[in-house]
Amino acid sequence: MDNGAGMPLDSKIFEAMKPYFFEDYGNPSSSHSSGNRAKEALVGSREKVAQLVAAEKPQEIIFTSGGTESNNLAVKGAVYRNFKKGNHIITTSIEHISMINICKFLKKHGYDITYIPVNKYGIVDLEKLEEAITEKTILISVMYANGEIGTIQPIKEIGNLAQENNILFHVDAVAAAGKVPINVKEENIDLLSLSSNDLYGPKGVGALYIKKGTKIQPIIQGGGQENGLRSGTENIPGIVGMGMAAELAKVGMLSEVKRLTRLRDKLIKVVLETIDYSFLNGHPTQRLPNNANLRFSYIEGESLILGLDMYGIQISSGSACTSKTLEPSHVLLAIGLAHEEAHGSLVFTLGKQNFEEDMDYVTEMLPDVVKRLRALSPLTPKELLR
Amino acid sequence: MYSEKVMDHFMKPRNVGEIPDADGVGTVGNPTCGDLMTMYIKVKDNTLTDVKFKTFGCGAAIATSSMTTELAKGKTIDEAMKITRAEVAENLGGLPPIKMHCSNLAADALHEAIKDYQKKKEKK
Numbered sequence: 001m002d003n004g005a006g007m008p009l010d011s012k013i014f015e016a017m018k019p020y021f022f023e024d025y026g027n028p029s030s031s032h033s034s035g036n037r038a039k040e041a042l043v044g045s046r047e048k049v050a051q052l053v054a055a056e057k058p059q060e061i062i063f064t065s066g067g068t069e070s071n072n073l074a075v076k077g078a079v080y081r082n083f084k085k086g087n088h089i090i091t092t093s094i095e096h097i098s099m100i101n102i103c104k105f106l107k108k109h110g111y112d113i114t115y116i117p118v119n120k121y122g123i124v125d126l127e128k129l130e131e132a133i134t135e136k137t138i139l140i141s142v143m144y145a146n147g148e149i150g151t152i153q154p155i156k157e158i159g160n161l162a163q164e165n166n167i168l169f170h171v172d173a174v175a176a177a178g179k180v181p182i183n184v185k186e187e188n189i190d191l192l193s194l195s196s197n198d199l200y201g202p203k204g205v206g207a208l209y210i211k212k213g214t215k216i217q218p219i220i221q222g223g224g225q226e227n228g229l230r231s232g233t234e235n236i237p238g239i240v241g242m243g244m245a246a247e248l249a250k251v252g253m254l255s256e257v258k259r260l261t262r263l264r265d266k267l268i269k270v271v272l273e274t275i276d277y278s279f280l281n282g283h284p285t286q287r288l289p290n291n292a293n294l295r296f297s298y299i300e301g302e303s304l305i306l307g308l309d310m311y312g313i314q315i316s317s318g319s320a321c322t323s324k325t326l327e328p329s330h331v332l333l334a335i336g337l338a339h340e341e342a343h344g345s346l347v348f349t350l351g352k353q354n355f356e357e358d359m360d361y362v363t364e365m366l367p368d369v370v371k372r373l374r375a376l377s378p379l380t381p382k383e384l385l386r
Numbered sequence: 387m388y389s390e391k392v393m394d395h396f397m398k399p400r401n402v403g404e405i406p407d408a409d410g411v412g413t414v415g416n417p418t419c420g421d422l423m424t425m426y427i428k429v430k431d432n433t434l435t436d437v438k439f440k441t442f443g444c445g446a447a448i449a450t451s452s453m454t455t456e457l458a459k460g461k462t463i464d465e466a467m468k469i470t471r472a473e474v475a476e477n478l479g480g481l482p483p484i485k486m487h488c489s490n491l492a493a494d495a496l497h498e499a500i501k502d503y504q505k506k507k508e509k510k
């Protein structure tokens with residue numbers, strides 16, 4: 001139940017990709033027939049990704065190497081292009097690490113960054129966001145939903161604010177795409193980052209939606225592929241995979257949203273009912289259908305993960321001890337948790353291979369693992385151990 | 387990520403608990419950084435007759451605590467003071483490099499417990 005970290009490639013997608021390695025291996029820029037077939041595949045995938053986010057035209061989608069590159073292209077491309085207008089960027093305190101590091105980089109190069117705080121549910125403070133806008137503001141960048149605590153942002157409202165103030169609006173939708181319906185037009189989004197592997201597609205492919213008329217500067221110079229915005233020979237098999245992943249996600253979305261929401265809510269309800277001093281991180285309803293982030297007092301997340309792993313349950317944690325930095329999750333700290341609370345948090349990201357019996361299994365095993373670790377912990381109050 | 391030995395001590399930690407009439411108690415770490423451990427010792431004729439622990443922390447923190455109690459039990463005060471973090475890690479078949487510093491505090495907790503015992507003895 002760690003789909004947020006890595007998802008299996010759908011076998012149907014692999015089958016669709018295969019011919020583009022061996023038979024239709026042509027370069028879409030070539031004019032012979034193999035090149036033409038590659039080009040057709042490229043056009044078809046563009047259409048499918050455009051449909052996933054309700055873009056007006058397929059040409060508004062360009063393919064990249066993944067969510068991280070899409071974020072880099074969107075943010076750097078937008079601010080480089082608009083440097084004459086200003087140097088101020090507004091984002092939030094809970095963005096993905098790629099956004100955080102892009103902003104750090106831009107700060108070193110003379111851009112001002114304002115990080116808007118979030119409330120205890122992880123929802124961005126709209127008033128503060130509006131107050132932060134200045135004449136120098138050239139970009140607002142907010143993630144659609146947070147992959148760790150699942151909170152979905154009021155994107156449409158932020159989009160309206162950006163539009164009223166004539167500021168470009170970028171949305172990192174890597175965690176949200178395919179999980180919830182996205183409509184770039186209705187939500188006033190100018191730039192939207194997508195990743196293939198978060199849609200059960202292959203790794204190494206992503207896309208950026210660029211609203212027609214939005215001008216950004218390319219960050220990779222070369223042969224001018226992807227309308228001059230992303231040079232380099234296209235990764236056709238990967239792009240075909242992403243196109244199919246987008247199509248499958250769109251077709252199955254409504255039923256999958258319903259199914260996962262039910263599983264998620266069951267998991268949350270049973271855990272909170274059966275385990276004392278357990279809490280839900282994030283918003284109870286305004287959250288991704290596949291995300292449950294749960295917190296257990298007095299114990300540490302990595303030992304919980306190890307304990308559950310012994311029962312064959314794979315999940316991830318907001319704890320420092322599972323990261324390279326040894327710092328607890330910036331998202332959990334941003335929603336106001338103390339360090340020790342952040343350490344005791346678990347992230348369940350459900351996927352299409354999870355069913356009712358998985359929830360039953362987790363909710364059966366989890367109380368024992370928690371109990372065992374609490375018995376070891378010097379922080380556990382005595383009355384809880386009886 | 388962890389050796390079999392670490393997992394064994396994590397799943398079946400030895401000498402868990404508190405000693406209500408302990409001769410020495412030592413605590414190191416803090417919950418903010420994710421690891422906190424307390425060691426309890428009983429001493430008779432300059433020998434550690436009982437050692438118990440309680441730990442809040444990751445798998446490595448729990449396993450090193452457990453291993454430290456095993457290494458310390460039956461040793462004299464002087465011998466126990468010589469138990470090092472490296473020795474604990476070695477007896478567990480090694481630890482991931484990132485865990486060597488942050489989660490390998492149990493030897494320190496043991497030494498704190500011994501110092502606490504020595505201080506109490508001086509006062510008597």
